Amino acid sequence: MRLDDLLSQLPENYRPIENHGNGDITGLSLDSRKIKPGYLFAALPPSTDSGLDGCDFISQALKAGAGALLVPAGKDISDCEPQVPVITSPNPRQVIALMAAAFSAQQPENLVAITGTNGKTSVATFTRQIWEKLGHKAASLGTLGLYPPQPNAPAALTTPDSIELFTCLKGLSEQDFTHLALEASSHGLDQYRLDGLKPKAAAFTNLSQDHLDYHKDMESYLQAKLRLFENLLPEGGTAVLNADMLEFDQIRSICEKRKHKIISYGHNISDLQVVEQRPTTDGQELKLSLFGKTTHLKLTLTGSFQAGNIMASVGLALGCGASLPAIVDTLPKLSGVPGRAEKVGTSAKGGTVYVDFAHTPDAVEAIINALRPHTRKKLSIVVGCGGDRDPGKRPLMGGIADKLADRAYITDDNPRSEDPASIRAQAMSAAPNAIEVNDRRKAIFKAVSDLNDGDLLIIAGKGHESGQIIGDKVLPFDDRDVAREAIAATLQEENSGTDIKNETGVTNGT
Ligand SMILES: CC(=O)N[C@H]1[C@@H](OP(=O)(O)OP(=O)(O)OC[C@H]2O[C@@H](n3ccc(=O)[nH]c3=O)[C@H](O)[C@@H]2O)O[C@H](CO)[C@@H](O)[C@@H]1O[C@H](C)C(=O)N[C@@H](C)C(=O)N[C@H](CCC(=O)O)C(=O)O
Numbered sequence: 001m002r003l004d005d006l007l008s009q010l011p012e013n014y015r016p017i018e019n020h021g022n023g024d025i026t027g028l029s030l031d032s033r034k035i036k037p038g039y040l041f042a043a044l045p046p047s048t049d050s051g052l053d054g055c056d057f058i059s060q061a062l063k064a065g066a067g068a069l070l071v072p073a074g075k076d077i078s079d080c081e082p083q084v085p086v087i088t089s090p091n092p093r094q095v096i097a098l099m100a101a102a103f104s105a106q107q108p109e110n111l112v113a114i115t116g117t118n119g120k121t122s123v124a125t126f127t128r129q130i131w132e133k134l135g136h137k138a139a140s141l142g143t144l145g146l147y148p149p150q151p152n153a154p155a156a157l158t159t160p161d162s163i164e165l166f167t168c169l170k171g172l173s174e175q176d177f178t179h180l181a182l183e184a185s186s187h188g189l190d191q192y193r194l195d196g197l198k199p200k201a202a203a204f205t206n207l208s209q210d211h212l213d214y215h216k217d218m219e220s221y222l223q224a225k226l227r228l229f230e231n232l233l234p235e236g237g238t239a240v241l242n243a244d245m246l247e248f249d250q251i252r253s254i255c256e257k258r259k260h261k262i263i264s265y266g267h268n269i270s271d272l273q274v275v276e277q278r279p280t281t282d283g284q285e286l287k288l289s290l291f292g293k294t295t296h297l298k299l300t301l302t303g304s305f306q307a308g309n310i311m312a313s314v315g316l317a318l319g320c321g322a323s324l325p326a327i328v329d330t331l332p333k334l335s336g337v338p339g340r341a342e343k344v345g346t347s348a349k350g351g352t353v354y355v356d357f358a359h360t361p362d363a364v365e366a367i368i369n370a371l372r373p374h375t376r377k378k379l380s381i382v383v384g385c386g387g388d389r390d391p392g393k394r395p396l397m398g399g400i401a402d403k404l405a406d407r408a409y410i411t412d413d414n415p416r417s418e419d420p421a422s423i424r425a426q427a428m429s430a431a432p433n434a435i436e437v438n439d440r441r442k443a444i445f446k447a448v449s450d451l452n453d454g455d456l457l458i459i460a461g462k463g464h465e466s467g468q469i470i471g472d473k474v475l476p477f478d479d480r481d482v483a484r485e486a487i488a489a490t491l492q493e494e495n496s497g498t499d500i501k502n503e504t505g506v507t508n509g510t
């Protein structure tokens with residue numbers, strides 16, 4: 001594609017302010033290591049104080065055959081002596097996303113995006129399942145990756161960078177996927193990774209403290225998420241909003257100004273209202289008011305918060321044109337999300353073990369409240385806080401676990417470059433009754449071995465993840481596998497009479 005043709009496809013007010021020359025563009029990349037001959041290299045400014053500056057890699061990109069450059073306006077790159085067209089923009093991150101959307105051209109026709117602190121993966125997964133059960137070829141994309149898996153699927157991030165994202169959307173369209181539910185993280189929205197997306201509907205699940213290492217304060221965090229509704233969802237698109245949120249009126253009024261159709265959901269009075277919830281052994285029974293009509297429903301999903309997530313998915317499916325009765329028929333058949341309130345097994349003495357992805361204060365509270373009705377006896381939780389991420393969450397998570405659970409074990413969860421003991425100390429500072437265990441495996445073994453008949457244990461933080469990040473290494477670690485081993489050890493202990501507490505080396509919380 002000629003560079004001029006590519007630029008002419010960008011909205012008028014987003015066109016880069018300078019354009020020196022024209023040329024054939026064979027691809028786009030924001031990473032010099034991925035440049036092939038004829039590619040345009042977008043040299044992006046760092047997104048954080050410790051990030052790298054893409055302009056430092058221009059020479060490398062030119063050596064690899066870059067056929068054009070996109071650089072921040074005002075940046076002097078004469079040292080690199082580029083012999084290729086150079087375009088400049090005050091906002092190259094946004095321009096590269098719009099270029100990626102124009103370059104890839106195709107997106108699944110029915111596309112929805114979900115933002116919110118917690119629940120994005122769950123809502124994306126349930127929305128995909130609803131569509132599949134309605135007979136559509138549907139996919140979901142987010143923290144769990146692309147489902148169903150496809151070759152060249154984006155890796156690692158919840159919201160992939162714009163080039164990976166739009167390449168993926170094109171691939172899905174070529175494979176005849178008509179429906180896609182994707183997660184819009186606040187980082188992704190703030191860094192314009194999704195600009196150029198054409199969603200039919202968007203949902204806002206909730207807002208609570210997370211990612212303040214990046215956004216600095218809750219207002220900036222909210223503003224990043226609001227970009228989905230203010231900048232990306234086109235006029236007339238459907239905004240699915242949680243009526244239980246404190247910010248509901250504010251978000252609704254923004255959506256009204258943008259002339260979005262609004263579908264509200266939640267426990268408060270709303271279009272898709274959860275009126276009553278009753279936990280059952282294999283899920284929950286719901287009394288709903290759907291646009292004023294009372295409906296009773298049985299879900300095979302554990303966790304009261306999943307009822308709200310399901311309502312968000314119903315709103316998104318409605319926003320893409322499905323009929324309400326057809327959607328409601330699919331709901332009893334929906335299955336759980338890996339690593340979200342996932343039951344792993346039962347210990348020798350009869351304690352039940354769940355693994356959950358709760359890694360924010362709000363999610364820790366939600367999962368404890370959600371599973372409390374499923375135990376007759378004591379509820380315990382293993383919890384840790386991530387290193388190199390929002391340290392303000394640590395005492396909040398420790399405090400909530402300590403206050404709401406009968407037994408809280410505070411341990412490590414991806415310490416990254418930080419000293420794990422210091423992270424634990426911050427969580428312990430608000431958790432006077434908690435037991436500190438300096439190794440996640442030991443913590444899980446101890447918590448499982450402490451279970452008695454009727455008790456329930458939540459292992460929080462990793463969910464579906466399969467690694468523990470220590471320094472810059474990812475060591476294999478799956479909470480579900482470790483929990484199963486710990487359960488097996490209780491059975492072995494019962495058979496042989498050995499004391500596994502002594503085997504773990506944990507005696508008194510250290
Ligand atoms: C803090 C953050 O979000 N950083 C993202 C940001 O990086 P950055 O631009 O600031 O800095 P950088 O990656 O160090 O490099 C700068 C530029 O130089 C380029 N480069 C770098 C090295 C090289 O040899 N050549 C080269 O061209 C890079 O491609 C980049 O364009 O832009 C990059 C390109 O899009 C992202 O890959 C990177 O995500 C990093 C890996 C990351 O860990 N992000 C996390 C925090 C994130 O985005 N998480 C969210 C939320 C998850 C949740 O809800 O829990 C997510 O969506 O996953």
Ligand SMILES: Nc1ncnc2c1ncn2[C@@H]1O[C@H](COP(=O)(O)OP(=O)(O)OP(=O)(O)O)[C@@H](O)[C@H]1O
Nearest residue numbers: 117118119120121122143305340357358363366367
């Ligand atoms: N609606 C909700 N309200 C509060 N907590 C929730 C809600 N939905 C899920 N959670 C909690 O948050 C955890 C993560 O859920 P999920 O993966 O769906 O969210 P997410 O927004 O995709 O998270 P991430 O962005 O970190 O991937 C769950 O394991 C559960 O503990």
